[in-house]
Amino acid sequence: MKHRITRKEDLNAADYLIEVEASMVAERFLPGNFAVLITVPRGERIPMSIQKAEDGKITMLIKKLGKTSVELDSFEVGDSLEAVIGPMGNSPELKRYGNIVFASDLVCGHAENYALCKALQEIEGNHVTSIQTFPTKADIYPKKELSEAFCDEYYLTTLDGSCGIKGHYTEVLKDLLDEGKVDIIFAGGDIPALRDLAGLTEPYGVPTIVTVRQIMIDATGMCGSCRVFVDGEMKLTCIDGPMFDAHKLNFEDIINRMAMFKEKETRAMEYYNKKILPSVGFT
Amino acid sequence: MAKINKTRVPMREQPAEERIKNFDSVPLGYTDEEAMAEAQRCIQCKDPSCETECPVNMKIRAMIEKVAEGNFEEAFLIAKEDNPIPAISGRVCPQEDQCEGVCTMGKKADAINIGKLGAFLGDWAMQNGVTEELHIEERNEKVAVIGSGPAGISCAVDLRKLGYRVTLFEALHIAGGVLQYGIPAFRLPKDIVDYELSYLQKIGVDLRLNNIVGQNIKFDELRWEFDAIFIGTGAGAPRFLGIEGEKLMGVYSANEFLIRVNLMKAYKFPEYDTPIVCGDSVGVIGAGNVAMDAARCAVRLGAREVYILYRRTKQESPARDEELEHALEEGVIFEELVNPTRVLGSEDGWVTGIEMVRMELGELDDSGRPRPVKIEGGEFTMELDTVVNALGTLPNRLFLDRTPELETTPRGAIKTDEKLMTNVKGVFAGGDAMSGGATVIQALGEGKRAAASIHGYLSGI
Structure with missing residues (x-):
């Protein structure tokens, strides 16, 4: 079954939004789930964050990072993807947590932030705060794609201070922690920043749940590529995650192994830029 | 009567020096x-x-x-x-x-x-273009077959021939299970697998790709919709030794190595998108068919030295004779009686070698094979830049974690009775999901037996 693109918009110079027909994923989506995309028959299987799911369609936030995301950016409304598979992974329990903070600084993070704020704000007894960080004012997403509409409190930060609060979400969070107003934190995005977040929140004893995106292939628990270590025990991001307790996670390992295919990714990008891609299928 | 030739008609093969340059x-x-x-x-x-x-x-x-x-x-x-x-x-x-x-x-x-x-x-x-002519008498009962590997294929075909409405659920984007993701094309060309699978659709099996039972389809939904279910989810979970250094870059499970190469065609990178990093010196831990497959893939990916690291000897290797012979012909070095104890790495996180200890064979163990015993002072290291763990696999947790009602063995395989029915009425299992890891033909056999049992169950025999 082909998956037609029904909407595609730039979020900033590097990120874009894509809405595709994927009825099975849309019907069964829960906040925190992700999708696996195959853009073309010769394509790789890549995990993507889902921001929302409605009317048989899902919306994903994507960063132009590697060959596949750059190639997908050349697709237009009406074009189709080879496969949109999911929903994958687990969703956190949607219940009353009290004072919840969501923090994010990259596509994978902003999408979950949006989906979780929307779902958890509807539950009575939850006070939802969101902090979204962008590098500069120019990078801030259009307002309707931010989680602000679903929050009791909302903070926008830019690293250079060109808009909103100057600094990273961790800095705003520190103030909230000091005020003692946080019962649980959900966060996603840049992995080194999540490591710093874990270090920040641990002394306060506030549960901190982070979304991890490690390299995946099948995303069904078969290959072990996305293995992470939680309290020393091997877990698979695809079927045990993608959310883990930040205080138990070995971040150094994740950061190290994400570099494994860097050189190949560069080569794929060079190859793509030469535009000599043959149209081949799986044979 | 003419004298019978004592020797086989030899099978023509690609010469080793040629075939190591291709996946044909x-x-x-x-x-x-x-x-x-x-x-x-x-x-x-x-x-x-x-x-x-x-x-x-x-x-x-x-x-x-x-x-x-x-x-x-x-x-x-x-x-x-x-x-x-x-x-x-x-x-x-x-x-x-x-x-x-x-x-x-x-x-x-x-x-x-x-x-x-x-x-x-x-x-x-x-x-x-020769196929069997079937005259299928349609029945109303619906059967779900989970997994399109060997067990699922044989179960689906037999049930369809009996007239059942069969839906075959496959988690991946290509059908065939281990025949696609596990066994390399130089051993099993993929056009053959595709052809055999197209037969299933030709006889009316409803194949649903990207349907991950337990993940995006609940097992309960199937129980509601179908009159019987066959589970042939295989033994797809990766195994590692659990030794130090397995977090390093350059360490793979055999599953990952083979999925990249076979299913995703990483050997055609960058024409195909999925990459693989295979170094010059590759150590494959284990000596079964999967280990041979991984080692021979590494040879074809251009590795200069490929070692099979095995704690027993060639004689105890569970691989098919042909695979072992082919691997040796292709230059794979069989390092017998060694047991890895630690993977060594560089500061930037890449594999640089492996620490091992020499073994000797002791008394027979439960499997009837001599038990490898550590030789005191037999520690040594070997320089490697890629390590592949081919230690056998475990039943896929994705499915089993989400079906707690199914009874399993301590090793995680699904328990069945002599008719291959699980503890849940109308739910049957076979292949590696039940046996924990065996051969294609054994899985085919179990798929057939399960089909016969399902027929008995649905027709009240």
């Missing part, structure tokens, strides 16, 4: 004449033990008789009666432990090359 089939197949000559060596035993040893009890004697006569169509149809995929099983069965191992000819001469004759027939039928 190593065996080149029999010609019609060669197949007939090989079949004519069969003495047509009164009591063919080859058939009793075959996990699907193929009518091997009759099949070979027809090949000897040059009647390939009839021979193919005989093979197909019990085996839905002869072109595949002929290539991947451990024949030396089954049909060919008990062949009467084998006692004094070469056993008949039953596997290659089976593969010949499957290929011949594909090339000549």
